Amino acid sequence: MKLPRNEGLVLSALGRLGGRSELSQLSKITGLPDAAISRASLELSRKGLLRIIDSTVSVLKPTEEGLSYARDKLPERRLVELALRLGRRAPVGRLAGMLGLGDDMLSIAIGWVRRKGWGRVVKEGGELLLEVEGPPAEGADERLLRELADRGWAILEELDEEGRGAAALLKGRSLLEETQRSRREFELTESGWAAIEEGLEIESAITALTPDLIRSGKWREVELREYDVAATPPEVYPGKKHIFVEFLEEAKRILLEMGFEEYSGPYVETEFWNFDALFQPQDHPSREIHDSYIVKNPSSGWIEFPDLVERVRRVHEDGWITGSRGWRYKWDRAVSERLVLRTQTTAVSVRYLSTHKEPPIKMFCISNVFRPDVLDAKHSMEFVQLDGIIGDWGINLRHLLGFLEEFSRAIGLGEVKFKPSYFPFTEPSVESFARHPKMGWIEFAGAGMFRPEVLAPLGIDFPVIAWGIGLDRLAMIKLGIEDIRELRSTRLDWLRDRPLM
Amino acid sequence: MPTITINLNDLNSLLGKRLSLEEFREVVFPLKCGQIEGVIGSDITLEVSHDRPDLFSAEGIARELKGILGIETGLPRYRLGESGFKVFVDRSIAPIRPFISCAVVRGVRLSEEAIVQAMQLQEKLHLAHGRRRRKVSIGIHDVREIAKEIHYSAKRPEEIRFVPLGEDREMNGREILELTPKGREYGHIIRDFPAYPLLYDADGKVLSMPPIINGVITRVTERTEDVFVDVTGTDGEAVESVAKIVATSLRERGGELEAVEIIGPSGALIAPDLRPLELNLEVGMASRILGIELSAESISEALRRMRYDAAPMGDRVEALAPPYRVDILHPVDLVEDVAIGIGYGNLEPEPPSIPTRGKELPISAFSRKVRDLMIGFGFQEIVSYIMTSRAMLFDKMGLERGEVVEIGNPLTIDYSVLRNWLLPSLLNFLSHNRHVAYPQRVFECGDVVSIDMGEPTRTRATRKLAAVICDFRASYEDAQSVAYSLLKNLGFGQPGARRAEHPSFIKGRAAEILVAGEPLGILGEIHPGVLNNFGLEYPASAFELDVSRMMELKRLK
Structure with a gap:
């Protein structure tokens, strides 16, 4: 079986350790850091090659005193060994003196010599003598103490019966202490063993390609671990342009x-540019408070071109020189100076014509307009309109239809069809429909040719075609949005999750 | 645009031809009433252009279709008989509602659908052309019980006594305004006058109290044979136009149109005036506008389909427009009718080929660079409304209320002023996203509007950029580093900062951002009080810069 390097190392080490081991041993054998072993063993357990067993164990650790005895031997052994050197029989007082044992320690040591059957204490002529037979074999307690000193710790549950007895003994003598801890062990499964028997092929794979590996060329000797490339990564959020702004930019780019x-x-526009210059009579329904926002502060402005104002007045009242009958009412300059929130970007087209009188003219404006409406899924008091004009000698209605067809295709809609419509400032007027691949015919643009009553006061004597498109609705259709408020969504997660296309 | 509902069976009987729904859809599309909004059974709802009030009823649509279908082309002929009715207009009405026009249609048979259509026509005319009855209002009466001598004058409310339509007892003028639904709806038009308009006969029987309500005595039913129409209003021409439309529409149901003599303080006249409007159209003009080669003959033919009488006269056409065509102001209006007569669908679209170079506004190009950089800094772009509230701009931001552009007729206080800075929009945005993954970094590049009395519109729009960082930790430096990097990347060199006192920010953690010594915006950590006002629980740091001014500085360099 072929395994990544760390996994292979862990698995074979476990085999060598008899199929069951814990982290520290594995770490010692494999030379891998604990974290790497944990990762590898998790991976191996996922593959069914090993089992992870969690349990609670008693850890034995030598005390200070225990450590010193491990170094200097237990006092009872030192007593017996000295007695041996002094001819198997020596006065206790002299032994204690030579070993530097205090009275307390001496009695403890003598007590253990007796209990371990290493010698006997006899009284001769008022003096206590220690008699020993020969050197006693290493006891289980001494062996455990040595191991503890060597390794620093032992696991109670891993000791044999004798060892557990020794541990109890040492614990009683305060030579070791016992603490509880949770233990993680790794055990080979049947398939784990089978894999080892079958032979492990170790990839020398590593996880992180470090600058050191790259610089030293050691990367040639290692293999980079393969990842689970289908795993779900953590979520990141890009800095992202707004979908609606992008749509508006797209429309702008096309134009x-x-x-x-x-x-x-x-x-904020004077009624003059928003309505009067567009030949909308002053009592036109769209100028009423239901259809336009009146600005209260500031409430009125002024018109930059007095001559134009006079011509617009005439054209409203009697048609001026245009051949029109006009609207036949008394035009009021004060009304035209009132301020409103722009209801149509056509106001911008007319402003443009007031200062750009040389053909050819091709202009557009994409900006916000305002109409009294309560904000809900289908209505908005503020939306974006596209207005455009083309003016030149020879421009005619068929050019308008041609432009609308071209723009429809450019914005990603299909063929167009036209029907008559009405706007106070255009004649002929056109309503255009564009074919949407899924939704069928949709209203696309209102358009027409500016009336002579609009153009003549501006001093424009060539024809001008004009159109207006509500971009919110178009964006909703293009972006598959059903609630107009989503174009200015206040939901960050929605904006984050929303694809740009 | 007004919508009206007609019944296809009724239309077919007016047409004298059976059209299926599909056929109707096809023939009506190229007309100014061609937008079908909905169909329920044989009831069809259509959108009709504002300028064609004569199409606000099945009768008008049938009349138009007859021309297009070739059933009957040219000018509809209206013979005007004598009704014998005389309406005496009293001087007292002059300051209130001075104009009246009338007509009689005798021997008309009104089916249930005809009555529905007449009411609908009345209703739509009231809305679109009557300015909700203020400018013009219409009454339609059965005059079998009415004397031929009718008076139109102003009467004091207490003097007025009659049973209004829809009521079961006599009321005086004031009661009518206060107690009847129509009185409450339209009473404001006359309430402030000491006397109300009243139309009554020699015997004192009341036809109507314009523009509020008719008397029950002249109620129109299916048994009505002779119909009397009164149109009153404040604009003589509009009154006359509406009278023409109502009279000629009723006439489509059969019967005879008859004139009424209107006798006023300054003379008498005969109503309605059904003389056609005479117009001339130059062939060259029509050809130029439509972009097709037309002849006097082809123009005449198209106009006849549109119910004009038209005769080719060399390089021009002499046309007579039907009296109900009250929308015609200029020969271009005839040109549109020529186009409709030909059919918009028969005009070949031709893309204009005028070679010009596209030119973007400098502020658009500059804004795009700013936006691109903000995206690069990892900010999410947002868009919010220019309309907002004082609470948002001032109160929540911890500011004293200042002057802003204010709407006179807002529908809700939430959208009653124009924003003069962007940051409140961003904090408002964050307040909707308290439980969305942090860090939250958002920006908006948009316009704000401030008052500037030196401008013709007394206001000035400025492009601004605002950005905010909201996270478990969000420091002055976090916003500052972005603002500085932005300005450096836009070529302004190393920006500076000058400590600023601004109640929206924490004291000592707010600064003006300076470029060459000139303040271009504000920067700082949002004041915890402001965070509380927006319900935000994480700190936020933010900046707002004047993009318009930044662009100006670049252009000056």
Whole structure:
């Protein structure tokens, strides 16, 4: 079986350790850091090659005193060994003196000599003598103490019966202490053994490619561990452009490519530019409070071009020189100076024409307009409109239809069809529909040719075609959004999760 | 646009031809009433253009379709007989509702559908052209019980006594305004006058109290044979136009149109005035506008389909427009009718080929660079409304209320002013996302509007950029480093900062951002009080920069 390096090392070490071991041993044998062994063993357990067994064990550790006895031997042994050197029989007082044992320690040592049957104490002429036979074999307690001193610890449950007895003894003498801890062991499964028998092929794979490996060229000797490439990564959120702004930028890009000049105008607009210059009579329903936001502060502005104001007045009242009958009412300058929130970006088109009178003219504006509405899924008091105009000698209605067809395709909709419509400032007026691949015919743009009553006061004597498109609705269709509020969504997770396309 | 509902069977009987729904859909599409909004059984709801009030009923649509289908082309002929009715207009009405026009249609048979259509026409005309009855209102009456001498004058409310339509007892003028549904709806139009308009006959029987309600005595039913129409209002021409439309529409159901003599303080006239409007159209003009080669003959033919009388006269066409066509102001209006007569679908679209170079506004190009950099810093772009509230701009931001652009007729206080800075929009955004994964880094690049009395519109729009960082920890430095890097990447060199006192930010942790000594915006840690106001539980640091001014500085260099 072929395994990554660490996994192979752990598995074979476990085999060598008899099929069951814990982290520290594995670490010693494999030379791997604990974390690497943990990772590898988790991986191996996932593969069914080993089992992870968690349990609680008693850890034995020598006390200070225990350690000193491990170094200097137990006092009873030192007593017996000295007695041996002094001819198997020596006065206790002299032995204690030579070993430097205090009275307390001496009596403890003598007590253990007796209990271990290493010698006997006899009284001769008022003096206590220690008699020994020969050197006693190493006791289980001494062996355990030595091991503890060597390794620093032992696991009670791993000791044999004799060892457990010795541990109890040493514990009683306060030479070791016992603490509880949880233990993780690793045990080979049947398949683990089978894999070892079958032979392990060790990849010398590592996880992280370090600058050191790269610099030293050691990367040639190692193999980079293969990852679970299908695992789910943690979530990250990019800095991301807003989908609606991107849609507006796309519309703008198309128009720039078509050779249009971008233009802008004020959000707060005089009624003059928003309505009067567009030949909307002053009592037109769309000028009522139901259909436009009136600005209270500031409440009125002024018009930059007095001559234009006069011509617009005439054209409303009697048609001026245009051949029109006009709207036949008394035009009020004060009304035209009132301020409203722009209801249509057509106001920007007319502003443009007031200062750009040389054909050819190709202009567009993409910006916010405002109409009284309560914000809900289908209505908004503020939305983005695209208005555009083309003016030149020879421009006609068929060019308008042609432009709308071209723009529809560019924005990703299909063929277009047209029907008559009405706007106070255009004649002929056109409503255009574009075919959406799924939704069928959708209303696309309102359009028309500016009326002479609009153009003549501006001093424009060539024809101008104009159109307006509500970009919110179009964006909703293009982006598959059903609630207009989502175009200005306040939900961060929605914006984060929403694909750009 | 107004919508109306007609019944296909009724329309077919007016047409004298059976159209299936599909056929109807096809023939009506190229007209100004061609947008079908819905179909329930044989009831069809259509959208009709504002400018064609004559199409606000099945009768008008049938009349138009007859031309397009070739059933009957050219000018509809209206013979105007004598009704014998005389309406005396009293001087007292002059300051209130001075204009009246009338008509009689005799021998008309009104089916249930005809009555529905007449009411709908009345209703739609009231809305669109009557300015909700203020400018024009219409009454339709059965005059079998009414004397031929009718008076139109102003009467004091207490003097007025009649049973209004829909009520079961006599009421005075004031009661009508206060107690009837129509009185409550339209009473405001006349309430402030000492006297109300009243239309009554020589015997004192009341036809109506314009523009509020009719008397029950002249109620129109399916048994009605002779119909009397009154149209009153404040605009003589609009009153006359509406009278023409109502009278000619009723006439489509059969019967005879008859005139009413209106006798006023300054003379008498005959109503309705059904003389056609005479117009001339140059062939060249129509051809230029439509972009097709037209002849006087082809124009005439198209106009006849649109119910004009039209005769080719060399390089022009002499046309007579039907009296109900109250929308015609200029020969271009005829050109549109020529186009409709030909069919918009028969005009070949031709993409204009005018070679010009696209030109973006400098602020657009500059804003894109700013946005690109903010994206690069890992910020999510957001878009919010320019309309907002004082609470958002000032109160929640810990600021004293200042002057902002204020709407006179807001529908809700939440959208009653225009924003003069962006940061409140961003904090408002964060307040909706308290349980969304942090860190939250968002920005908006958009316009704010401030008052500037030196401008013709007394206001000035400025492009701004605002960004906010909200996280478990969000320091002054976090926002500062982004703002500085942004400015450096836009070529402004190393920016500076000058300590600022700003109640929206923590004291000692707010600064003006300086470029060459000029403040371009504000930067700082949002004040915990402000965080509380927005319900935010994590700290936030933010900055707002004047993008318009930044662009100006770049252009000056």
